[in-house]
Amino acid sequence: MFKLLIIEDDESLFNEIKERLTQWSYDVYGIQNFEKVMEEFTGIKPDLVVIDIQLPKYDGFHWCRMIRSHSNVPIIFLSSRDHPTDMVMSMQLGADDYIQKPFHFDVLIAKVQATLRRVYNYNTDHVQLKTWCGATIDYEKNEVTNDQGSIELTKNETFILKKLIEHKNKIVSRESLINSLWEDERFISDNTLTVNVNRLRKRLGEIGLGDYIETKVGQGYIAKEGTP
Template sequence: MYKIMLVEDDIMLCSMIKEHLEKYGYTIYVVKNFNIVENEIYEAKPDLLILDINLPYYDGFYICKAVRKNSSIPIIITSARSETMDQVLAIELGADDYVTKPINLDIFMVKVKSVLRRTYGEYASANSNNSIGYLNLDEGNFQLSYKEKVVVLSKNEYKLIKLLMENKDRIITREEIFDTLWDSESFVDENTLTVNITRLRNKFSEIGIENIIKTKRGIGYIFDYSVTKGEKNE
């Protein structure tokens, strides 16, 4: 069964969530020392991180960003903040989903199961390498490389790049991307998709590729690998 790390400083809420998750057979690790949260996460090696925003010492946004630099572990943010920009920021920093407080445990469980299913279950891809020319997508290490340059990807970034690479030179509709990255129960809107595409473009920029993801206004996106060959861009 999956191991879940719970980072929540509200003792009563933490206990309630822990008890509820354990009913479903999950193994729960609760962070004790909020001054060394990152260390506890790396030592426990959980399959899922449930991370509150308002924490002692370091807030959840900081921890999410720090974890995402070195790990593709799925992250669900929990917070009393319901503003759209907070939710967009969480997704931009690498979170997979966002749950607002007070937490509805039924909805919360749907999100937990959905994230785990997308990451490890029936919707997860088998380990494989996907290459187009010098561009290589490695699921084993969640890395994207081009010639000598390499960047680490989150799970959603990997899935989105894989979708685009497998359908290069064909328009991928926004609906197809929604179906691949999220499901109807997850937090998602147009801003979330735009943020994910922007992050992906930044990843390509880091390895020296510009304008490889073209926007088809009102429809979706197209992966134009020809830009790596010096051909004329749109």
């Protein structure tokens, strides 16, 4: 049974979310003390976190940073604020998805299910190690290593890189990536994919590989093969 942590201070909304997700056999936890979110997170060890942006004491962005400094657990943001920059900020901090309030509970459930499938089932291939452009990619550990160092990617970043390398030197369309990542493009914005790819390219740039992910305007992305 997957353990889900819902970081939401609206008690009625939390109870509704818990009831809906429990019907799908998820083990759902809430936060008792919003000043000790990390302590409770560490104790629960959730498989996925749903977090509101507007929270007491510190906002959801703060707790996302804290969680990301310790864990790559998938994170879905909730927000009642109508600011596009909130979504961009969420993705830049390493969130996996973003839901605007008010939302239909079927959408939340679909996003939770898709994220769990993507994160915990996609890397079941027999071959977990891959070489690309002089680097070794460990799909299980979400690590890319070469003679310039080693970086750790988020689950989304690893998934995108894996899909691009599977079709190296060929264009992978944005629609294909969206469908592979989120399984239903109606539940994701085009801008979210852009943020994820830009973040992946920036991380790869730390070990000299950023230029090997190329954007084809109006078409998609391509992972070039070569030796740095």
